[in-house]
Amino acid sequence: MLRVGILAAGGGTNLQAIIDAVESRKITDVELCFVLSNKPGVRALERARTHGIKPIVVDMKSYADRAEFEKMLIETIDAEAPDLIVLAGMMIAFGAAGSSVAAHDIANVGIARLVAGVVFPMGLMMVVMTGAELFTGDCLAIMATVQKKHTALKLIRMLIVVYLGNLLGSLMLTCIDYVSGQYNYSSGILGAYTIKVALGKCNLDFTTALASGILCNILVCAAVMLAARAKDVTGKLLCCFFIILLFVVSGYEHCVANMYYVPAGMIAKLNPLYVKDAMEQYGYTAQQLSTLNIPNFIFNNLIPVTIGNIVGGMAFFGIPLMYINGVGGKKA
Secondary structure, eight states: OEEEEEEOOSOOHHHHHHHHHHHTTSSOSEEEEEEEESSTTOHHHHHHHHTTOEEEEOOGGGSSSHHHHHHHHHHHHHHHOOSEEETHHHHHHHHHHHHHHHHTTOOOHHHHHHHHHHHTHHHHHHHHHHTOOOHHHHGGGHHHHHTTSSOHHHHHHHHHHHHHHHHHHHHHHHHHHHHTTGGGGGGGHHHHHHHHHHHHHHTOOHHHHHHHHHHHHHHHHHHHHHHHHOSSHHHHHHHHHHHHHHHHHHTOOOHHHHHHHHHHHHHHTTSHHHHHHHHHHHOOOHHHHTTOSHHHHIIIIIHHHHHHHHHHHIIIIIHHHHHHTTSSSOOO
């Protein structure tokens, strides 16, 4: 039985999706052992109580500084001893948010991507060093499935839980990021840039998004694999840094990162000042801005990119690597 802990900060819509999947037995052998929030009274905690899941509050306002709050947060999670924490999406979102801040006022695309690429890998570094579960990296579990160390059903169940958890974590950080006022940087230009990034992602054609997703997860899985094989912390961090830098500079699509980038753009679009700046800075029309919506996010980006990430991680990296190394078949 896999013990899963979930961190939430709002209504918990995605939390409910995980609960429904577990209760309907679409996902089996999973125990949702707690829902933890830094805000008392949020809907997510009520959802937890309704379904018999332990609600926990670690209120940030009760602590003198962030360091004290984070110390208590870690101690609280450790006391519950979960096997998996739905947190990696938030870590990748931190990297995505930081990369937007770093690159938002740079006109040259190449330099902007390079700067963003220097910051973005911090997200995967946190995932690797904390042992959190990331959907794209977990595609490597196909190797164990092919070797019959676990069933395909178990692989699918694990990927569904991690995917929904990554989405929950990403959306949670998106909301907190907006409330923090970060998009006001450079007199609102960061908010306009956030809209620009999201708009571009919502207007990809299916084939482009699919191919970009494949290429992305070849690199992400390579980073995760090499980091796992590195013998010390420095080696693990360097493996993450250089390979993820390459993926960001190349402009490839990562489904979990996009769970931050696009919702962040949608929230920024709610602010008329950011919309005005987006029109003035980037020449967008109202009609173009209207394409930044949930259906376009799902069908033009999230679905094809997710499929591409799965294909890239499993078919283009995991399985070939397994046979190259002589595991599960003849050595190539």
